[in-house]
């Protein structure tokens with residue numbers, strides 16, 4: 642069994658549906674048939690508009706066990722994540738962040754790509770996909786083999802000094818954090834988005850290591866809320882869309898401007914915009930094709946129909 646088939650059969654055992662049906666079997670059947678008809682429409686869109694750039698959000702990684710921030714209406718499911726300015730200004734915020742991520746990070750580190758990531762990689766190999774822009778920091782597109790991915794919001798698997806730019810592998814960084822804080826090791830808590838965990842305790846005794854080169858503040862190499870995506874990276878995304886014939890958004894409500902601007906750019910430059918995600922998005926009025934269906938199932942059938 643190849644990895645794609647294997648991942649999808651795993652996905653099919655856990656269909657994501659939102660129809661509120663009590664019977665799991667009925668829901669599963671509905672989800673599959675719904676996905677097939679939606680897949681025909683998506684395949685038609687891709688045949689007419691390839692190559693496309695794909696923009697992905699948190700909804701594509703939930704099947705890999707990584708929680709997302711928002712519900713299907715685009716509202717926050719939980720307390721808002723750490724803000725950039727708070728992290729930079731407050732040692733207490735950094736203590737809390739790193740202590741919680743000792744628990745939460747291993748889940749993201751060990752997550753495997755699901756069928757959706759693998760099907761996108763297949764589409765990339767077939768020349769249907771020009772570039773993948775992802776709002777996720779989990780590196781699952783790269784783990785799936787996609788070679789043309791732009792990490793819009795950075796990557797969670799590296800840590801960077803905010804003063805001198807020194808970089809470390811996050812796994813090694815966590816080893817340092819754990820050895821400095823033996824009383825914070827092996828705690829249990831529910832996992833939260835972006836390598837965070839739902840852990841509440843007294844963090845004041847947590848020892849946060851500084852940069853070994855310059856004693857600067859170390860931060861995951863991700864764009865926190867309240868910070869800006871570096872301009873060259875934004876320009877690379879605009880360029881990818883300009884070089885494509887259409888934009889396909891998968892698994893994002895586009896509530897954050899940093900992603901929404903690309904839907905708007907596609908629209909104002911006359912490129913068709915397709916959206917595959919559950920629920921409402923900020924770009925619904927701009928979409929030429931809108932598909933509210935299971936992401937993994939729909940992409941599985943789409944690859945078949947192409």
Ligand SMILES: [Zn+2]
Pocket residue numbers: 802803804805806807852853854855856857
């Ligand atoms: Zn430094």
